[in-house]
Amino acid sequence: MTEPIIRAQQVEKFYAQPSENRIQVISPTDLAIVPGEIVALLGPSGSGKSTLLRMLAGLSKPSAGEVFWHEKPISSVKIHVSIVFQSFALFPWLTVLENVEAPLKAQGMAPAERRERSLKILNTVGLDGFQAAYPKELSGGMRQRVGFARALVVEPEVLFMDEPFSALDVLTAENLRSELLELWDNKTIPTRSIFIVTHNIEEAVLLADRIIVLGRNPGHVRTDFRVSNMPHPRDKKSQPFTHLVDYIYKVLTRPDVPPSDVPTLETGRKVRDQRQMHYEMLPHARPGGIAGLLELVIDLTNQSGGRADIYKLADELAFEIDDLLPIVDAATLLGFLQVEEGDVLITEDGREFAESEILKQKELFRKAALDHVLLLRQIARALNNKSDHTIPEEFFLDMLDEQFSEEETQRQLETAINWGRYAELFDFDAARRRFVLPEEEQDAEESAFEASGE
Amino acid sequence: MRQRYTLSRELVIERSWPVFLDLLVAAGLLAGFYAILWIAKFWFSGAIPEVEIYRSPSHLPLYAFYSTVRIFVAYLLSLGFAIGYGYVAAYNPRVEALMIATLDILQSIPVLSFLPGVMLAMMSIFPSRQIGIELGAILLIFTGEVWNMAFSFYSSLKSIPRELHEACTVNNFSPLQRLFQLELPYATIGLIWNSMVSVASGWFFLMVCEMFPVGSRNFRLPGLGSYLQTAASSGDNVAMVYGIITMIAIIVLTDQLLWRPLIAWSDKFKFENVESSTRINSPILHLIRHSNMLGVIQRNTLVPLGEMVYRGLAHRSERRYARNTSKTSSHRSSTAVFAVASLAIAAVIGIAAFHAITLLRLVHSHEVVLLFEGAAATFLRVNVSLLLATAWTIPVGVMIGFNPRLASITQPLAQIAASFPATALFPVILVALMKLGMGLGIGSIALMMLGTQWYILFNVIAGAMAIPSDLKEVARLFHFTSLQRWTTVILPGIFPFLITGLVTASGGAWNASIVAEYFQLKNRTLMTQGLGAQISAASNRGDFPTLLLATIIMALMVVTINRLIWRRLYKLAETKYRLEG
Structure with a gap:
C-alpha cells in the first residue's frame, strides 16, 4: 500500500x-x-x-x-x-x-x-x-x-x-x-x-x-x-x-438499505449509520413538482410495464440527480411512490392523486401529509387546539433546531409552510411570522382533521 | 490595448495628449508640494485663537484652501480609522458584537457635543501652536464623518463570498496580500459612496465649528465657515454671495475632480459577472491613466516596494513552518493577554463612567426638567420637519423618477444640493426670517429641512425609477384611479427607498437641531426651546454637567427611535416591500 x-x-x-x-x-x-x-x-x-x-x-x-x-x-x-x-x-x-x-x-x-x-x-x-x-x-x-x-x-x-x-x-x-x-x-x-x-x-x-x-x-x-x-x-x-x-x-x-456489492467491483467498508431522528427530514420539493413527477412516472410505466428506472427518468427530464431526488423522496414520504432497486413504482394513492383534479388533489395531499408527516400533523393539531388558532413560528423553530442546523431548520419550515398551504391545512402570516388557521375555514379544517383520524 | 481607435482625429489626440497631461500632472504635484509647505508653516506658527477674519473677496481663496485642507485631513483620518475599526471588528469574534454596538451608539451621539471637550483637549496638548486648534476642528469633523464609513467597511468585509476567502487561505495569502487583493477592492465601492456622504456632513459641521465660544474663550479659525459667519453678522450681503459662490465652486470641483474619477475607477471593483452597459466617464481619470510620468513613478516606487514586502512576508511564513512552532501555546498566551487587556480597559471605563455620573449629580433638578421639555420640543420639531420634507419630496420625486429625461437633468443637481452644507446658508436664511418677523422656533424647522430633505428626495427619485414598468402598465391597463395607483403601486414601490432616506434624514435632523435651534448673529444670541439649543448653550457656557446630560438624553432618544421605529420599518421594507423576488 x-x-x-x-x-x-x-x-x-x-x-x-x-x-x-x-x-x-x-x-x-x-x-x-x-x-x-x-x-x-x-x-x-x-x-x-x-x-x-x-x-x-x-x-x-x-x-x-x-x-x-x-x-x-x-x-x-x-x-x-x-x-x-x-x-x-x-x-x-x-x-x-x-x-x-x-x-x-x-x-x-x-x-x-x-x-x-x-x-x-x-x-x-x-x-x-x-x-x-x-x-x-x-x-x-x-x-x-x-x-x-x-x-x-x-x-x-x-x-x-x-x-x-x-x-x-x-x-x-x-x-x-x-x-x-x-x-x-x-x-x-x-x-x-x-x-x-x-x-x-x-x-x-x-x-x-x-x-x-x-x-x-x-x-x-x-x-x-x-x-x-x-x-x-x-x-x-x-x-x-x-x-x-x-x-x-x-x-x-435507497438511503435506508446498505449498499449491495458493486457488480464485479470490490466494495468498500460499511460505516455505521447513526441516526436517531425524531422528525423525518422533509425533502425540499413543491407539491406541484410531486404531481408532475407522478404523472410522468405513470406515462413511463404504461410504456414499460409497471416500473420506471430512475436513471431513465432523470435523463428524460434532463434533471441532475440533486434536483430529482428531493421530489422522489417527497413522493415516497407521502406514500405516493415506492422505490425498489433503482426503479420507482407508483402506489394506488399516488395514481389517484396524479389523476385527480386540483381540489381533489389537495384533499388527497392533505390526508397523506397528515398521515405521514409528523411536523405538519403537529402544526395542524396545535393550531386546532389553541383558542386563537395562531402559533408563532419560533415555537416550531425551537423544536426543529434541536435536530437540524440553523439553515436547515429554516428550510424545513419553509417546506412545511409550502406543503401546509397547498393542503390548506393552515396559512402562514409572513409579516408576523406565525401560523394561522384561516378564519372562514376553521370549521372545515377541524372536521377534516378529525376525519383524517390520528 | 483593448480599445481601438478608428477615427484619425482621435489618433492625433492620443499622440499629442500625453505631453500636456504630463505637464498638468507635474504642475499638480508642484502645487501639492507647495500647499503642504504652506499648511505646515501655518499650523506650526504660534496659536492665534481669535484670528481676524477679513471680508475682502481676495482673502477667500486662502480661506477656502484652509477649510478644504481641514476637510481633507479629517477625511483621511476617518478613512484610516474606518478601515482599522472595520477590520478588527470583522475578524475578532470576541469583540465584534461590542464594537458594532459601540459604533451604533457613537453614531447617535450629536457631533457638536464633542466640540468643547475636543477643542480644550487639543489646545492643552499643543498649547502654543496653531495646530492645536486646527486638530480640534479636524477631530470634530472626523467624528461626523467616520461612523458610516466604518459601518460600510465592516459590512463589506462580512459579505465577502466564502469561496474568495478560501481561495486566499488555500494559496497562503499573507494578511497584507488579502487586504490589497480581496478586502479593499471588495469594499471600495461602498467606501466611495459613503465617503461622499461623509465629506458632505464634514462640510456641514465645519461651517459651524470654525467659529464658536467655549466658556469665556472665543475660537476662530480662518476659513470659509468663519468668513460666512462674519459676513452674516456684519450684514455684508456682497461678501455672503461671494462666500456661497466659493462654497458651490468647491462642491462642484470636488464632484468633478474627485468623486467622478473615483466612481469611474471603482467600476472595475463591481462584484458582478456581467459587464454593465452604463458607465460614468471621467476625463480626469483618463488623464491620470494616460500620464506617462505617473506611470513611471508608479513603476519605480510602488511596484518594487510591493514586491519587496511580499517577498519578505513569504519568507516569514516559510520560516514559521520551518520552526514548526506549536500554535496552542501562543494561542493560550494571547488569550491571557486578551483577558488582562480587557480587564484593564473595563477598569478604566468603569472609573471614567463613575466620574461622569458624579458630574451628572451637579445638574440641578429643575434643569433636568427643562432638558426633558426641550427634548420633547426638539422631538416634535424633528418629526414636523421630516413630515414636511416627505410631503413635498414624494410628489416631486415620483414625478422626476417617472420621467427619465427630467431625472437625468435633476439628479446631478440634487446631488450637489445635497452636498452643499446647509449650515453655510443658515445665516442668510436667519436674516431673511427675522426680516419676515418669524422666530427661531419655526425657523429652526426650516433649517433642519434644509439639511435633510435632499436625502429623502434622492431616495424617492431612485425608488420611483426602480418601479418596474410592467407594474405601471398594469395600473394603466385596469384603469386604476389615481388614489389606487398611489396606494397599490407607487407608495409600496418607493417604500424601502423612502425608509432609507428617512433614516438618514432623521439622524441628520437631530444633529442639525444643535445648530438650528441656537444661533449667534451680530452679537445677539437667537435661541428657542429645544434640546439642541440646550446643548449649544451649555457648550458655550462651558457647563459640562448639563452638556453631558443633554448629550446622553439626545443619544438615548436617537438610539431608541432607531431601534423602535426605523429598524422595524426597515425590516418591513426588506421583506414585504421588496421588488425583486
Missing part, C-alpha cells in the same frame, strides 16, 4: 447547540487520498461533501479527529494543495494574468519567473491571448479555465475540486472535463491526486478511479470502491459504464 498524501482519521464535524444536543454534520470518518488516483465524492445535498473536502484541504478544522499531510498533522506543515471552486472564486478586479500570478506572489516568487510560469499554465489550459482580460469579459467556461490555471500554477500535489463543472452548461462542462482528463493522463501536470466533489453521477463515473458515496443525517461514508477495468476515455454508452451509473443511482435512492 502506498503512503497516503492526506489521511483523515476519525474526523467529524458538529455544531454545538445551546442545549445539550449538538448537530452532527459528519460522523467520524476515515479517509485517505493516495497518489495516482482521481477520487470522486458523491452524495445527496446535505451530506457534507463540501465540508469533508474543506477538512481534507486544511481549510476547516475538524470538530474531532485529525487530518494528516504525509503523516504529519495538517495544521503544523506547509501543504501543497489547491482548489477549483464551483463559483470560480476569481478576483473580478484582477486581470486573468494577475489572478493566476496571485498565489505565486504569495509565495514571494520574483516577478519575471512568476510571469513566465503563469503564461505557461495559461497556455496549457488554452487561454493564450486572454491574459489582459478581466474575468467578467469571459464566458463561464473561460472563467473556469482561469480557475484551473490558478489552481495548477502552484503545482499542487493534490488538486481539490468542489463541483467545478456544475455552474457550466452541459457542452462546456463536457469539453473541460475531457481536457482535464487529458492533462492528467498525459501527466502534463505534476499533480499526484485529484479529489472531486460532484453531484453528477455520470461525471463521477467518467473521471474517477475511486468513488465514495456519502449518506446524510449525519454525513457518513456509505460506500467507497475502486473503478477497475475502465481505462480513460470512458464510453458513456458501454455496458460497464451504464451498469455502474445504475448501481450508484440505486445506492443513492
Whole structure:
C-alpha cells in the first residue's frame, strides 16, 4: 500500500447547540487520498461533501479527529494543495494574468519567473491571448479555465475540486472535463491526486478511479470502491459504464438499505449509520413538482410495464440527480411512490392523486401529509387546539433546531409552510411570522382533521 | 490595448495628449508640494485663537484652501480609522458584537457635543501652536464623518463570498496580500459612496465649528465657515454671495475632480459577472491613466516596494513552518493577554463612567426638567420637519423618477444640493426670517429641512425609477384611479427607498437641531426651546454637567427611535416591500 498524501482519521464535524444536543454534520470518518488516483465524492445535498473536502484541504478544522499531510498533522506543515471552486472564486478586479500570478506572489516568487510560469499554465489550459482580460469579459467556461490555471500554477500535489463543472452548461462542462482528463493522463501536470466533489453521477463515473458515496443525517461514508477495468476515455454508452451509473443511482435512492456489492467491483467498508431522528427530514420539493413527477412516472410505466428506472427518468427530464431526488423522496414520504432497486413504482394513492383534479388533489395531499408527516400533523393539531388558532413560528423553530442546523431548520419550515398551504391545512402570516388557521375555514379544517383520524 | 481607435482625429489626440497631461500632472504635484509647505508653516506658527477674519473677496481663496485642507485631513483620518475599526471588528469574534454596538451608539451621539471637550483637549496638548486648534476642528469633523464609513467597511468585509476567502487561505495569502487583493477592492465601492456622504456632513459641521465660544474663550479659525459667519453678522450681503459662490465652486470641483474619477475607477471593483452597459466617464481619470510620468513613478516606487514586502512576508511564513512552532501555546498566551487587556480597559471605563455620573449629580433638578421639555420640543420639531420634507419630496420625486429625461437633468443637481452644507446658508436664511418677523422656533424647522430633505428626495427619485414598468402598465391597463395607483403601486414601490432616506434624514435632523435651534448673529444670541439649543448653550457656557446630560438624553432618544421605529420599518421594507423576488 502506498503512503497516503492526506489521511483523515476519525474526523467529524458538529455544531454545538445551546442545549445539550449538538448537530452532527459528519460522523467520524476515515479517509485517505493516495497518489495516482482521481477520487470522486458523491452524495445527496446535505451530506457534507463540501465540508469533508474543506477538512481534507486544511481549510476547516475538524470538530474531532485529525487530518494528516504525509503523516504529519495538517495544521503544523506547509501543504501543497489547491482548489477549483464551483463559483470560480476569481478576483473580478484582477486581470486573468494577475489572478493566476496571485498565489505565486504569495509565495514571494520574483516577478519575471512568476510571469513566465503563469503564461505557461495559461497556455496549457488554452487561454493564450486572454491574459489582459478581466474575468467578467469571459464566458463561464473561460472563467473556469482561469480557475484551473490558478489552481495548477502552484503545482499542487493534490488538486481539490468542489463541483467545478456544475455552474457550466452541459457542452462546456463536457469539453473541460475531457481536457482535464487529458492533462492528467498525459501527466502534463505534476499533480499526484485529484479529489472531486460532484453531484453528477455520470461525471463521477467518467473521471474517477475511486468513488465514495456519502449518506446524510449525519454525513457518513456509505460506500467507497475502486473503478477497475475502465481505462480513460470512458464510453458513456458501454455496458460497464451504464451498469455502474445504475448501481450508484440505486445506492443513492435507497438511503435506508446498505449498499449491495458493486457488480464485479470490490466494495468498500460499511460505516455505521447513526441516526436517531425524531422528525423525518422533509425533502425540499413543491407539491406541484410531486404531481408532475407522478404523472410522468405513470406515462413511463404504461410504456414499460409497471416500473420506471430512475436513471431513465432523470435523463428524460434532463434533471441532475440533486434536483430529482428531493421530489422522489417527497413522493415516497407521502406514500405516493415506492422505490425498489433503482426503479420507482407508483402506489394506488399516488395514481389517484396524479389523476385527480386540483381540489381533489389537495384533499388527497392533505390526508397523506397528515398521515405521514409528523411536523405538519403537529402544526395542524396545535393550531386546532389553541383558542386563537395562531402559533408563532419560533415555537416550531425551537423544536426543529434541536435536530437540524440553523439553515436547515429554516428550510424545513419553509417546506412545511409550502406543503401546509397547498393542503390548506393552515396559512402562514409572513409579516408576523406565525401560523394561522384561516378564519372562514376553521370549521372545515377541524372536521377534516378529525376525519383524517390520528 | 483593448480599445481601438478608428477615427484619425482621435489618433492625433492620443499622440499629442500625453505631453500636456504630463505637464498638468507635474504642475499638480508642484502645487501639492507647495500647499503642504504652506499648511505646515501655518499650523506650526504660534496659536492665534481669535484670528481676524477679513471680508475682502481676495482673502477667500486662502480661506477656502484652509477649510478644504481641514476637510481633507479629517477625511483621511476617518478613512484610516474606518478601515482599522472595520477590520478588527470583522475578524475578532470576541469583540465584534461590542464594537458594532459601540459604533451604533457613537453614531447617535450629536457631533457638536464633542466640540468643547475636543477643542480644550487639543489646545492643552499643543498649547502654543496653531495646530492645536486646527486638530480640534479636524477631530470634530472626523467624528461626523467616520461612523458610516466604518459601518460600510465592516459590512463589506462580512459579505465577502466564502469561496474568495478560501481561495486566499488555500494559496497562503499573507494578511497584507488579502487586504490589497480581496478586502479593499471588495469594499471600495461602498467606501466611495459613503465617503461622499461623509465629506458632505464634514462640510456641514465645519461651517459651524470654525467659529464658536467655549466658556469665556472665543475660537476662530480662518476659513470659509468663519468668513460666512462674519459676513452674516456684519450684514455684508456682497461678501455672503461671494462666500456661497466659493462654497458651490468647491462642491462642484470636488464632484468633478474627485468623486467622478473615483466612481469611474471603482467600476472595475463591481462584484458582478456581467459587464454593465452604463458607465460614468471621467476625463480626469483618463488623464491620470494616460500620464506617462505617473506611470513611471508608479513603476519605480510602488511596484518594487510591493514586491519587496511580499517577498519578505513569504519568507516569514516559510520560516514559521520551518520552526514548526506549536500554535496552542501562543494561542493560550494571547488569550491571557486578551483577558488582562480587557480587564484593564473595563477598569478604566468603569472609573471614567463613575466620574461622569458624579458630574451628572451637579445638574440641578429643575434643569433636568427643562432638558426633558426641550427634548420633547426638539422631538416634535424633528418629526414636523421630516413630515414636511416627505410631503413635498414624494410628489416631486415620483414625478422626476417617472420621467427619465427630467431625472437625468435633476439628479446631478440634487446631488450637489445635497452636498452643499446647509449650515453655510443658515445665516442668510436667519436674516431673511427675522426680516419676515418669524422666530427661531419655526425657523429652526426650516433649517433642519434644509439639511435633510435632499436625502429623502434622492431616495424617492431612485425608488420611483426602480418601479418596474410592467407594474405601471398594469395600473394603466385596469384603469386604476389615481388614489389606487398611489396606494397599490407607487407608495409600496418607493417604500424601502423612502425608509432609507428617512433614516438618514432623521439622524441628520437631530444633529442639525444643535445648530438650528441656537444661533449667534451680530452679537445677539437667537435661541428657542429645544434640546439642541440646550446643548449649544451649555457648550458655550462651558457647563459640562448639563452638556453631558443633554448629550446622553439626545443619544438615548436617537438610539431608541432607531431601534423602535426605523429598524422595524426597515425590516418591513426588506421583506414585504421588496421588488425583486
